[in-house]
Amino acid sequence: MSTQPEQEPTGPRHITAAQMTTFLLYPEDDPVSPEAAAVHEGVALGWLSDAADVEPGFDWSSTIEADPSVAGWLLELASISYDNPTSQQASESGDTSSQWRDRRTQILARVQAWAIRRGVAAATTTVRPKSRGKFRPAPSWPYPGTRW
Numbered sequence: 001m002s003t004q005p006e007q008e009p010t011g012p013r014h015i016t017a018a019q020m021t022t023f024l025l026y027p028e029d030d031p032v033s034p035e036a037a038a039v040h041e042g043v044a045l046g047w048l049s050d051a052a053d054v055e056p057g058f059d060w061s062s063t064i065e066a067d068p069s070v071a072g073w074l075l076e077l078a079s080i081s082y083d084n085p086t087s088q089q090a091s092e093s094g095d096t097s098s099q100w101r102d103r104r105t106q107i108l109a110r111v112q113a114w115a116i117r118r119g120v121a122a123a124t125t126t127v128r129p130k131s132r133g134k135f136r137p138a139p140s141w142p143y144p145g146t147r148w
Contacts, residue, residue, distance in 0.1 A: 014064050015041055015075050023079050036082060044077035051108040052115035069114065073107050080104050 017037040026032065048070070049058055064071045080087075080103060090099045114120075 013038065013041070014060065014071065015078055019075060020079050020082060023075055024083055032082060037078070040078040040081040041074070043081040044074050047077055047081075047104070047108060048074060048111055051111040052120050053112075054115075054120060063120075070111075073111055077104065077107060 015037060017032045017034045020032040020037050020040070021028075024032070045060060048060065049056065052058075060070070060074075064074060087102070087104060089102065090097065092098075
């Protein structure tokens with residue numbers, strides 16, 4: 001057994017375990033650990049980056065500090081990742097059943113709209129999928145040379 005104190009995870013820390021515990025309404029005797037908060041913050045930052053269509057490694061620090069919406073989305077997405085990591089739509093246990101709207105999808109749609117409005121990274125140019133090749137036009141109907 002090591003007598004060394006546990007070190008906080010390194011890397012960007014925009015949210016704390018205490019904030020996640022409070023947001024999730026967890027009791028004080030069952031808090032979110034700092035390690036789990038760091039992992040789920042990373043997941044949430046990945047979702048934010050994907051929705052905003054920014055380059056991998058984009059530094060969200062100044063954006064999070066400047067825009068409370070982004071900070072709120074990060075906290076909520078990290079909490080969703082922690083509380084419902086498999087993104088279940090429904091859960092049933094005995095006589096209790098729960099159903100959730102897909103809140104993550106709603107948040108990510110808002111992030112994408114926010115990124116397009118603000119001109120963040122490539123979000124202004126990536127609106128629809130690009131063609132992956134050149135294809136000749138489809139023949140008219142009925143196809144020549146076919147018998148029915």
